[in-house]
Amino acid sequence: xxxxxxxxxxxxxxxxxxxxxxxxxxxxxxxxxxxxxxxxxxxxxxxxxxxxxxxxxxxxxxxxxxxxxxxxxxxxxxxxxxxxxxxxxxxxxxxxxxxxxxxxxxxxxxxxxxxxxxxxxxxxxxxxxxxxxxxxxxxxxxxxxxxxxxxxxxxxxxxxxxxxxxxxxxxxxxxxxxxxxxxxxxxxxxxxxxxxxxxxxxxxxxxxxxxxxxxxxxxxxxxxxxxxxxxxxxxxxxxxxxxxxxxxxxxxxxxxxxxxxxxxxxxxxxxxxxxxxxxxxxxxxxxxxxxxxxxxxxxxxxxxxxxxxxxxxxxxxxxxxxxxxxxxxxxxxxxxxxxxxxxxxxxxxxxxxxxxxxxxxxxxxxxxxxxxxxxxxxxxxxxxxxxxxxxxxxxxxxxxxxxxxxxxxxxxxxxxxxxxxxxxxxxxxxxxxxxxxxxxxxxxxxxxxxxxxxxxxxxxxxxxxxxxxxxxxxxxxxxxxxxxxxxxxxxxxxxxxxxxxxxxxxxxxxxxxxxxxxxxxxxxxxxxxxxxxxxxxxxxxxxxxxx
Amino acid sequence: xxxxxxxxxxxxxxxxxxxxxxxxxxxxxxxxxxxxxxxxxxxxxxxxxxxxxxxxxxxxxxxxxxxxxxxxxxxxxxxxxxxxxxxxxxxxxxxxxxxxxxxxxxxxxxxxxxxxxxxxxxxxxxx
Numbered sequence: 001x002x003x004x005x006x007x008x009x010x011x012x013x014x015x016x017x018x019x020x021x022x023x024x025x026x027x028x029x030x031x032x033x034x035x036x037x038x039x040x041x042x043x044x045x046x047x048x049x050x051x052x053x054x055x056x057x058x059x060x061x062x063x064x065x066x067x068x069x070x071x072x073x074x075x076x077x078x079x080x081x082x083x084x085x086x087x088x089x090x091x092x093x094x095x096x097x098x099x100x101x102x103x104x105x106x107x108x109x110x111x112x113x114x115x116x117x118x119x120x121x122x123x124x125x126x127x128x129x130x131x132x133x134x135x136x137x138x139x140x141x142x143x144x145x146x147x148x149x150x151x152x153x154x155x156x157x158x159x160x161x162x163x164x165x166x167x168x169x170x171x172x173x174x175x176x177x178x179x180x181x182x183x184x185x186x187x188x189x190x191x192x193x194x195x196x197x198x199x200x201x202x203x204x205x206x207x208x209x210x211x212x213x214x215x216x217x218x219x220x221x222x223x224x225x226x227x228x229x230x231x232x233x234x235x236x237x238x239x240x241x242x243x244x245x246x247x248x249x250x251x252x253x254x255x256x257x258x259x260x261x262x263x264x265x266x267x268x269x270x271x272x273x274x275x276x277x278x279x280x281x282x283x284x285x286x287x288x289x290x291x292x293x294x295x296x297x298x299x300x301x302x303x304x305x306x307x308x309x310x311x312x313x314x315x316x317x318x319x320x321x322x323x324x325x326x327x328x329x330x331x332x333x334x335x336x337x338x339x340x341x342x343x344x345x346x347x348x349x350x351x352x353x354x355x356x357x358x359x360x361x362x363x364x365x366x367x368x369x370x371x372x373x374x375x376x377x378x379x380x381x382x383x384x385x386x387x388x389x390x391x392x393x394x395x396x397x398x399x400x401x402x403x404x405x406x407x408x409x410x411x412x413x414x415x416x417x418x419x420x421x422x423x424x425x426x427x428x429x430x431x432x433x434x435x436x437x438x439x440x441x442x443x444x445x446x447x448x449x450x451x452x453x454x455x456x457x458x459x460x461x462x463x464x465x466x467x468x469x470x471x472x473x474x475x476x477x478x479x480x481x482x483x484x485x486x487x488x489x490x491x492x493x494x495x496x497x498x499x500x501x502x503x504x505x506x507x508x509x510x511x512x513x514x515x516x517x518x519x520x521x522x523x524x525x526x527x528x529x530x531x532x533x534x535x536x537x538x539x540x541x542x543x544x545x546x547x
Numbered sequence: 548x549x550x551x552x553x554x555x556x557x558x559x560x561x562x563x564x565x566x567x568x569x570x571x572x573x574x575x576x577x578x579x580x581x582x583x584x585x586x587x588x589x590x591x592x593x594x595x596x597x598x599x600x601x602x603x604x605x606x607x608x609x610x611x612x613x614x615x616x617x618x619x620x621x622x623x624x625x626x627x628x629x630x631x632x633x634x635x636x637x638x639x640x641x642x643x644x645x646x647x648x649x650x651x652x653x654x655x656x657x658x659x660x661x662x663x664x665x666x667x668x669x670x671x672x673x674x
Contacts, residue, residue: 012660
């Protein structure tokens with residue numbers, strides 16, 4: 001049952017992320033047609049049809065995600081708490097889920113019959129119900145104090161997110177599909193105004209929610225929730241920078257200018273990417289207890305200073321024999337001896353202690369060498385910007401170093417370090433995953449090397465690298481949350497979160513460098529941003545310590 | 548220049564990948580966390596009857612929450628939950644406890660749909 005609950009825990013984050021993404025885009029689209037393109041002359045056929053088709057798809061996806069959430073939750077509830085099905089169906093989350101599903105289906109049906117001559121008021125009302133359902137399953141609904149205020153702030157936060165981030169795909173659609181220059185300019189102007197209001201509302205509601213949920217400055221760096229809120233703030237600032245770039249482009253050059261129009265679309269692409277990342281971070285936040293409620297075992301500033309004080313990287317490894325045996329190995333040995341190991345009641349916990357000093361030293365050594373490799377990658381990538389160092393374009397081959405390292409060090413109980421033979425080790429699922437990752441790294445290194453050295457000329461191929469960087473950042477961001485304020489986990493999270501942010505910034509700066517028109521001067525600066533991010537990642541990894 | 552159709556496919560792929568990436572995420576707990584308990588964790592109390600009160604940081608759904616006692620012989624006994632308690636508190640009573648080591652095993656459902664569980668070890672002292 002603990003395992004089922006464990007699987008369910010990450011299913012919840014996955015489904016919550018999907019719900020927030022689809023909800024934002026669906027409602028963002030409805031608000032786009034209700035407010036930004038409210039005038040008849042802006043509801044052009046080439047925008048209206050594909051726009052509502054996209055809304056229909058995201059509304060269906062929202063209904064499906066909500067349905068899966070209700071079903072998964074009910075299965076776990078009826079199995080783990082022996083609650084009869086009829087009783088489980090009366091829970092708040094079921095009511096909220098059904099409400100959201102009905103609202104999404106209404107939107108999907110409406111979208112197939114929407115006419116430019118009519119106001120989309122039915123869709124607007126349904127969107128209101130979808131937001132209400134989402135608020136019913138947010139932190140605000142569970143609060144004992146200031147419940148009404150928190151519900152109001154959460155509603156505003158969701159609405160502003162939808163109106164800004166959720167509206168961006170429709171702005172992009174308008175920029176691509178609308179042929180009339182005046183209509184395009186009016187849509188851009190209207191969206192810019194709506195975005196400015198949304199940003200102000202988002203900021204105001206965000207400050208209010210942080211005041212209650214985070215509560216104090218020491219919770220900002222001392223709790224998992226606080227660190228995630230800080231991450232959201234940093235990414236929000238990146239979004240503001242992109243938004244500002246768009247604003248000045250439109251103001252100075254006008255949308256009719258082809259360079260401005262193209263730049264606007266490229267910045268909007270990055271805005272959508274980072275915006276979705278912020279929404280994913282928000283989904284991870286909904287499954288964290290608010291920082292204000294976690295008053296014990298917070299990490300203090302002196303503890304952070306002691307942990308992150310620059311020290312020599314660990315370049316020598318402890319002996320494999322000194323390491324703790326892995327859980328898999330313990331279960332394997334127990335099964336071979338006919339014993340049964342105790343099961344844990346709480347998901348994610350093990351009934352035995354597997355934390356030895358040698359385990360920490362092993363991990364620090366791994367981080368240090370990975371840091372050296374990434375630092376080399378960053379420096380080579382930076383040198384490759386200059387024509388004097390054209391040979392440095394081989395920088396993707398440093399990923400081969402990571403692959404070799406992962407192959408040798410990831411599974412110490414297996415070949416070549418441990419007692420399990422090469423083929424025998426493939427029977428363990430973790431090892432299989434690591435070996436697959438090694439293979440992917442080798443393929444990626446070769447692929448990116450071909451792109452950098454001009455052996456592969458496709459523009460789409462060049463976009464794989466920034467996509468992988470941004471994706472890696474997202475994985476790290478959603479992967480490193482301390483379950484509670486266990487200090488060691490929090491300190492590890494404090495070092496991994498900047499890595500995630502660097503990955504996201506590196507990915508989107510490289511994306512923009514490749515996608516912006518050559519006339520756009522920003523490309524010159526963006527070309528330096530992502531190598532610097534890699535150098536920072538290398539330095540953070542080199543200074544990684546677990547004690 | 549990338550053709551529009553391929554461009555859209557790239558975006559769709561990226562969005563799907565971002566979602567799939569979450570599958571790699573480590574386990575995270577729901578947000579109902581214990582603030583106060585009686586008996587306190589690792590405390591020693593007098594038996595044979597022990598009043599149980601678990602106060603959480605947020606509202607919980609007592610009808611769909613569960614309390615059970617892990618007895619010294621590693622078997623479990625269900626505990627009836629008082630459904631009239633405060634919305635953030637689980638209240639129950641264990642009776643007829645003999646001296647020994649016990650664990651209260653709790654599982655709560657929050658209004659947001661999150662299920663959280665945990666254990667509170669305590670000892671009943673001999674008379």
